[in-house]
Amino acid sequence: xxxxxxxxxxxxxxxxxxxxxxxxxxxxxxxxxxxxxxxxxxxxxxxxxxxxxxxxxxxxxxxxxxxxxxxxxxxxxxxxxxxxxxxxxxxxxxxxxxxxxxxxxxxxxxxxxxxxxxxxxxxxxxxxxxxxxxxxxxxxxxxxxxxxxxxxxxxxxxxxxxxxxxxxxxxxxxxxxxxxxxxxxxxxxxxxxxxxxxxxxxxxxxxxxxxxxxxxxxxxxxxxxxxxxxxxxxxxxxxxxxxxxxxxxxxxxxxxxxxxxxxxxxxxxxxxxxxxxxxxxxxxxxxxxxxxxxxxxxxxxxxxxxxxxxxxxxxxxxxxxx
Amino acid sequence: xxxxxxxxxxxxxxxxxxxxxxxxxxxxxxxxxxxxxxxxxxxxxxxxxxxxxxxxxxxxxxxxxxxxxxxxxxxxxxxxxxxxxxxxxxxxxxxxxxxxxxxxxxxxxxxxxxxxxxxxxxxxxxxxxxxxxxxxxxxxxxxxxxxxxxxxxxxxxxxxxxxxxxxxxxxxxxxxxxxxxxxxxxxxxxxxxxxxxxxxxxxxxxxxxxxxxxxxxxxxxxxxxxxxxxxxxxxxxxxxxxxxxxxxxxxxxxxxxxxxxxxxxxxxxxxxx
Numbered sequence: 001x002x003x004x005x006x007x008x009x010x011x012x013x014x015x016x017x018x019x020x021x022x023x024x025x026x027x028x029x030x031x032x033x034x035x036x037x038x039x040x041x042x043x044x045x046x047x048x049x050x051x052x053x054x055x056x057x058x059x060x061x062x063x064x065x066x067x068x069x070x071x072x073x074x075x076x077x078x079x080x081x082x083x084x085x086x087x088x089x090x091x092x093x094x095x096x097x098x099x100x101x102x103x104x105x106x107x108x109x110x111x112x113x114x115x116x117x118x119x120x121x122x123x124x125x126x127x128x129x130x131x132x133x134x135x136x137x138x139x140x141x142x143x144x145x146x147x148x149x150x151x152x153x154x155x156x157x158x159x160x161x162x163x164x165x166x167x168x169x170x171x172x173x174x175x176x177x178x179x180x181x182x183x184x185x186x187x188x189x190x191x192x193x194x195x196x197x198x199x200x201x202x203x204x205x206x207x208x209x210x211x212x213x214x215x216x217x218x219x220x221x222x223x224x225x226x227x228x229x230x231x232x233x234x235x236x237x238x239x240x241x242x243x244x245x246x247x248x249x250x251x252x253x254x255x256x257x258x259x260x261x262x263x264x265x266x267x268x269x270x271x272x273x274x275x276x277x278x279x280x281x282x283x284x285x286x287x288x289x290x291x292x293x294x295x296x297x298x299x300x301x302x303x304x305x306x307x308x309x310x311x312x313x314x315x316x317x318x319x320x321x322x
Numbered sequence: 323x324x325x326x327x328x329x330x331x332x333x334x335x336x337x338x339x340x341x342x343x344x345x346x347x348x349x350x351x352x353x354x355x356x357x358x359x360x361x362x363x364x365x366x367x368x369x370x371x372x373x374x375x376x377x378x379x380x381x382x383x384x385x386x387x388x389x390x391x392x393x394x395x396x397x398x399x400x401x402x403x404x405x406x407x408x409x410x411x412x413x414x415x416x417x418x419x420x421x422x423x424x425x426x427x428x429x430x431x432x433x434x435x436x437x438x439x440x441x442x443x444x445x446x447x448x449x450x451x452x453x454x455x456x457x458x459x460x461x462x463x464x465x466x467x468x469x470x471x472x473x474x475x476x477x478x479x480x481x482x483x484x485x486x487x488x489x490x491x492x493x494x495x496x497x498x499x500x501x502x503x504x505x506x507x508x509x510x511x512x513x514x515x516x517x518x519x520x521x522x523x524x525x526x527x528x529x530x531x532x533x534x535x536x537x538x539x540x541x542x543x544x545x546x547x548x549x550x551x552x553x554x555x556x557x558x559x560x561x562x563x564x565x566x567x568x569x570x571x572x573x574x575x576x577x578x579x580x581x582x583x584x585x586x587x588x589x590x591x592x593x594x595x
Contacts, residue, residue, distance in 0.1 A: 022551070049401065107583070110543070117532075118576050118580055121576055125573050126573060129573065195534075248407060255400075285415050287411040288415035289413070290411055291410075292412065298401050299390065
C-alpha cells in the first residue's frame, strides 16, 4: 500500500470492527467471523509461498490436518491445555512440512505442484485408512475447549463461542503481524527475488532450495495453527481437511483477494465465506457461482479484489498530482 | 484401463498445449452422464450411447478451450491450473443440477452377458472387452501420431510452437482440435466405465483425475507411451495392494509417484524439459 495514513486507518477500523463483533452481532455472525479468520490465517500463511515466492503448492490441506490432528492427539493423550495443544498442532504441521518439503523443493512449477499434491493425498489416505489411530472417516471427535491455565490460580475460560472468539482474534492478528514482518524483512525480499528470478538469486550466493524449504515450513506452520484452531472450534478433526479440494481453498482465496498484497488473502477469505453463506441462502449451487466468479477473476481481474481497489484509489491521486 | 483413457487425453493435452487440465476428470464424469442419458432416451443400445455421449463432451471441450483456456496461455502456470479448476467446480455443480446429487445406477445391459472361463476362473466378457480396448486405443493413437499428416503436425506444434506457426500451421485451431480430441478420450473412458462401475456420482471425476494425474506424471507428462506403461503399473500395483495391504493400496501408489518424481522428475518416459 502506497498510501500510509489511509492503510493505517483501514487497519485500525478493521481491528475495531473485529473486536466489536461479539457485542453487536448474533452468534451466527460470530461463528462466521471465526471461520473467516481461520481461513485468513491459512491463506495469509499460504500466500507467503504462492504470492511471495511464486511456488504453487497443492497439498497444504495436509498441514492443516496435521495441525488439527496434532491438536487432537495432544488433547486426547497428553494434556487438555489449549495453548500447548495449539503449539503441538503447529509443531506437527511444521515437522511434516520439513519432511515433505525436503523432497518437494528440489522441483519447481508443475512438478512442485504435483509433488505436493501427491504428498497431500498420501497424508489424506493415511488418515483415512489408519482407522484405529485416527478414527478413519469419522475423524477425531469430542475435542473440548478447556480453560487456559497459567501458573497459579489464573484461568481464562474459552468454552463459550464468544470467549473463544477472542482467542481466535488474538492468533489472527498475531499471524497477520508476523506475516507482515516476514514480507518486509530481508528474508521476505529474498523470497520475492526467488519469485522474480530464481537463477539470479542463486548467483547472488543464496541457497534457493533452503529458502524455499524455510518458507514451505513457515507457511505450513500457519496452516497448522489454523487447523488446530478449527479442531477446537468444531471440536473435531476430519480427514477431509487433508483432501486436495481443501488444499485448493487458500489458493482460491488468495487469488480472489489478490496475490501480491498482504490484505489480499484476508479480503479473499471474507468474500469467500460471505459469498458461500449468501449464495447458499438462495440456492444450493454455490460451487457453480464460485466457479464463475473464479473464471471472471482469472480472465479479467488478476490483481484480485484488492488489486482493483488499489487501482481505483491510485488513479485519482495520480491525476491530482499532475 | 479407464484410467489409461483418461490419462492419455490428459497427457496428450499437456504434451501439445502445455496445460495441466484439472477439468479432465469432469470430462470423464460428463462422458459417463451423457452416455447414461442417451441410453435412457434412445433405448438400451449401449453402443449408441458410447458414440453420442462423448460428442456432447467434445462440444463442451470446444467451448472451454475456444472461449476460456485460449486466453490464459500466455499467463503463469497457477492461472491455467486454477482456470481448469474453476471448470471442475462448475461442471460438478451443473451435473448435480441436471442429474441430481444422488448416485444413479444405469440400466443393466446384457451386451456381453456371458463370461469366458480362463485358467479355471470365469471372466465377464465386458471386462475382457475393456482390456482389449486399452491397447487398441494405444495402437490407434500411436498410428495417428506417428504415421499420419495430422500426427506430424501435432508433434511439430508440441515440440516448437512458433516454428510450426511460421511454417503455416494454424496453431490455435490445432490446439482447439487437440483439446477436443483429448476431452473425447476422457469422455469415452467415462462412457466405457458406465456398465463396469454401475454407479454414477457427481464426485466421480474428482477421484479419477488424481489417479490420472499420477499415471500421467509417473509415465512422464506428455508421453503417451509413459502413460500406458504407468497405467499398467498402477493397475497391477493397486490390485496387489488391495489383495495384500487393503488399508494402504492408495498409499503405495502415492509412494511410487513420489519416488519416480524424485528419481526421474520427468517421469519414466518423459523428455527433460
